[in-house]
Amino acid sequence: MKKHVITYALLLALLSISSFLQAENNWPHWRGPHHNGIIDAKNLPMSWSATENIVWKTSLPSWSAATPIIWGDRVFINSPSKSEPKPEPEQKPAEEQSQTQRRRRRSTLDPGGPKLLLFCLSKKDGKILWKRELDDKNQLHRKQNDATPSPVTDGKHVWVVTGTGKVAAFDMDGKPVWKKDLQKDYGPFGHNWGYGSSPLLHDGNLIIEVLHGMKTDDPSYLVSLDAATGKELWHQERPTDAQRESPDAYTTPVLLEHDGHTQIVISGGDYVTGHDFETGKEIWRAGGLNPLKRPNYRVVPTPIIVDGIIYAPTRKKPLLALNVGGTGDITESHLVWKYEGSAAPDVPSPVSDGKYFYMVDDRGLVTCLDAKTGTLIWGPETTTEGIVSASPILADGKLYIINENAVTSIISVEPEFKLLATNELDGSYTLASPAVSGSQLFIRTSSHLYCIEQ
Numbered sequence: 001m002k003k004h005v006i007t008y009a010l011l012l013a014l015l016s017i018s019s020f021l022q023a024e025n026n027w028p029h030w031r032g033p034h035h036n037g038i039i040d041a042k043n044l045p046m047s048w049s050a051t052e053n054i055v056w057k058t059s060l061p062s063w064s065a066a067t068p069i070i071w072g073d074r075v076f077i078n079s080p081s082k083s084e085p086k087p088e089p090e091q092k093p094a095e096e097q098s099q100t101q102r103r104r105r106r107s108t109l110d111p112g113g114p115k116l117l118l119f120c121l122s123k124k125d126g127k128i129l130w131k132r133e134l135d136d137k138n139q140l141h142r143k144q145n146d147a148t149p150s151p152v153t154d155g156k157h158v159w160v161v162t163g164t165g166k167v168a169a170f171d172m173d174g175k176p177v178w179k180k181d182l183q184k185d186y187g188p189f190g191h192n193w194g195y196g197s198s199p200l201l202h203d204g205n206l207i208i209e210v211l212h213g214m215k216t217d218d219p220s221y222l223v224s225l226d227a228a229t230g231k232e233l234w235h236q237e238r239p240t241d242a243q244r245e246s247p248d249a250y251t252t253p254v255l256l257e258h259d260g261h262t263q264i265v266i267s268g269g270d271y272v273t274g275h276d277f278e279t280g281k282e283i284w285r286a287g288g289l290n291p292l293k294r295p296n297y298r299v300v301p302t303p304i305i306v307d308g309i310i311y312a313p314t315r316k317k318p319l320l321a322l323n324v325g326g327t328g329d330i331t332e333s334h335l336v337w338k339y340e341g342s343a344a345p346d347v348p349s350p351v352s353d354g355k356y357f358y359m360v361d362d363r364g365l366v367t368c369l370d371a372k373t374g375t376l377i378w379g380p381e382t383t384t385e386g387i388v389s390a391s392p393i394l395a396d397g398k399l400y401i402i403n404e405n406a407v408t409s410i411i412s413v414e415p416e417f418k419l420l421a422t423n424e425l426d427g428s429y430t431l432a433s434p435a436v437s438g439s440q441l442f443i444r445t446s447s448h449l450y451c452i453e454q
Contacts, residue, residue, distance in 0.1 A: 027070040027435040030150040030198040035254050036304040037351040041395040043439040045454040048423045055451040056126035062112030063446030064147035065431035071155045075121040078147040080112025080138045111140035116147050116162045130174035135166045141194025148196040163195040178230035190216025196250040211268040213247025222280050236280030240269035244295035251302045258324045268299040272312045287331045289314040300347045307354040317344045337374030343367050349391040360401050364388045381417040383409035390433040406430040406445045
């Protein structure tokens with residue numbers, strides 16, 4: 001009898017380990033399996049180039065900020081169609097071209113073609129298994145297009161939201177399940193720079209946020225859809241007194257588990273708020289993201305939650321650390337620390353292992369703080385020269401930071417700054433955050449999706 005008990009216990013342990021390893025092989029969400037940019041991966045590559053340590057690369061029709069999403073042997077990625085030919089503009093003498101036009105790369109950005117597409121690739125060899133058209137109204141919004149939101153999957157279905165407000169569900173073989181139009185159902189988007197929030201999937205619910213106000217008087221809102229049918233479960237307005245562009249946010253909802261209850265944390269419109277997962281009703285609210293009430297404080301970086309602390313960036317500063325819990329106004333009562341240094345992020349979201357808190361600003365300056373106190377550990381330190389828009393990931397004891405020229409800096413996770421490696425790819429315009437599956441790293445540039453392994 002004892003032998004059978006031991007055998008059964010060993011079997012349960014093996015199944016548990018297998019389930020854990022399988023989960024860490026998947027990257028189902030924009031910021032990975034834990035919604036915070038951290039994955040328990042091992043033996044990730046340390047060096048690569050356009051030809052070295054490339055398992056495969058697949059040509060993409062255009063550029064996008066959408067991160068590749070991975071489950072099992074499938075990789076999902078959003079992209080516009082290929083740009084349509086345009087007539088050559090009349091060439092002006094070089095002296096008539098402004099220095100600003102020559103210097104600013106994004107002034108010449110093409111949005112890509114009009115179609116918005118979802119691709120499914122084989123993780124083994126990068127072969128395109130299927131693609132589906134989501135909409136045909138792609139546009140350029142300064143430095144993003146309408147393919148910015150990343151898909152999400154549970155291994156049985158994949159869901160995708162476009163910058164034009166189309167929401168669609170497919171099975172893993174590309175069969176359509178349902179489709180909705182957020183702008184038709186809830187009113188036009190009013191963001192100054194297009195819609196860029198990714199959906200959140202949890203417990204059969206698809207949570208979508210629309211925080212806007214620059215170009216509309218309509219209220220911001222959250223909506224929860226039944227992931228299986230697309231039916232609305234609840235719709236909750238999110239009030240704000242932010243002015244002009246400050247109501248706009250390009251953040252993504254994150255989950256908070258506290259005292260046996262699930263909450264949704266939303267950042268933007270000058271506030272961080274916690275909402276009941278079942279109803280969407282607001283439980284708590286913290287101000288302080290825009291203490292001077294400036295009219296241009298749109299928020300791009302998404303908050304993270306680690307070891308009972310919510311880290312909420314804004315437009316550079318201040319960056320707030322708040323204790324979880326509480327109801328009503330927790331602006332002062334739950335503030336743990338506040339960072340107002342010169343190298344806080346404007347676009348990239350931060351990452352933390354609970355001991356150290358890492359953030360990279362748009363110039364590629366990286367800073368490490370004590371996660372519990374906000375005390376400076378080191379930084380700001382310079383990584384590879386270039387603008388950074390992608391969010392860093394923390395894996396295998398290393399921090400991976402990729403800039404807009406597809407150059408990745410690898411930094412050791414230690415109490416002192418140590419740049420371990422710098423790796424280049426194709427040099428093309430890169431906004432998407434990297435993804436990890438097992439020992440493989442996935443990087444999406446404007447021209448290709450790369451699978452990299454040591």
